[in-house]
Amino acid sequence: MHNVGFFVYPGHQILDLAGPFAAFETVAKIAGRPLYGLEVLSRAGGLVPSSGGVPVTTKAACDASVNTLIVAGGNVAPMLEPGEVQAVACLADRTPRIASVCTGAFLLAEVGLLDGRRATTHWRMAHQLQRSYPAVEVDADRIFVADRGVWSSAGVTAGIDLALALIEVDHGVELARKVARELVVYHRRAGGQSQYSAISQMEPESDRIRISLAFARDRLHEPLPIERLAEAAHLSVRQFGRAFRRETGETPAKAVERLRVEAARARLQDGSEPIEMIAQAVGFTDPERMRRAFLKVYGMPPQAVRRLDRSVGKSPVVTKDV
Known part of the structure; x- marks a missing residue:
């Protein structure tokens, strides 16, 4: 026993x-x-x-x-x-x-x-x-x-x-x-905890990390390497990486990817914009990268998320048949 x-x-x-x-x-x-x-x-x-x-x-x-x-x-x-x-x-x-x-x-x-x-x-x-x-x-x-x-x-x-x-x-x-x-x-x-949290609404303790998140939210269509985010926060890359992980529980790269996923999902819900255009608009550069990110977060590709959202309304929780 x-x-x-x-x-x-x-x-x-x-x-x-x-x-x-x-x-x-x-x-x-x-x-x-x-x-x-x-x-x-x-x-x-x-x-x-x-x-x-x-x-x-x-x-x-x-x-x-x-x-x-x-x-x-x-x-x-x-x-x-x-x-x-x-x-x-x-x-x-x-x-x-x-x-x-x-x-x-x-x-x-x-x-x-x-x-x-x-x-x-x-x-x-x-x-x-x-x-x-x-x-x-x-x-x-x-x-x-x-x-x-x-x-x-x-x-x-x-x-x-x-x-x-x-x-x-x-x-x-x-x-x-x-x-x-x-x-x-x-x-x-399917998916991880990211599907239940909203990093776009996260409020870290320090002004510098909040500034870096706001900087990223406003420029998702642009390249956002850690060096650029660290510069916006007025920190060295090493200091920024440690502070960001400590205050958000995420690496900067994962946080940017999730910000893009959240922005892409909002656009999927709000209209009939082609997925290729959405991928470009939120900084994924190509639909395949966006598809991989959606699979990681939601456990399903963007097309499936769009169909599901349209069938159940704008629910923040993704479900599938058991």
Whole structure:
């Protein structure tokens, strides 16, 4: 039996717990026998309130022995209390596989489990994670990341994606696919977190990075190498690259590409302009480059995005049949 422990604390997001818990629970229904033992853990045990006030019954972490530890996300301040950090550090020392959902990555980072590793979190918190823990390589666009036994996932529902990936590692792709069907979710979600965030509306902390983003937004049809953006921010290329990544969670090149994708999608929604003309207008130079960028962000090419937007209205979320 593979034991999975879910660590929570006052102010955890209950869906970060319930989503992956349901995925592992469903395995027994599909497989016809229990393959996972599930328990909810906390620093001291007992009833632990979620961010919405719903109490969850837990077992004391010091009494647990698990094969996989999953830290739920939620309010960052209470999860970083010394007692919570110590409890997770103690569990991690004897747990072979460790994971986080959403902002749970902050707790793993505080313990030191993400130092020198790639990780992700909710797109809105990625720049804060990078700024607070510079030893972590934050990838703000990934739905989940696995790096040497430590897994992390994006915001809220991405915990289900994480659980499905862990199930696939443990028991194969077919079982994971059947669990996804039972839950009526994607087995493998198309695109990254970029499809849910809007970098064009991002407001970095420093004036210089805000100026560079505004400069890029106004000149998408022009070449925008990092040297030009650094000059607009009045920083050296090296200083600019570090500051930009720290404040946005993105490299300058990725940010420019996403700005162009967002601008192209707006034009796709607003009219019947040929895709070739849109690609030129937003700086992709050719339709193939734009197609690759759309596949990376939305999981589908521009033509499919245009058809979908016209069929469902100007929805910011891209969906496909499961």
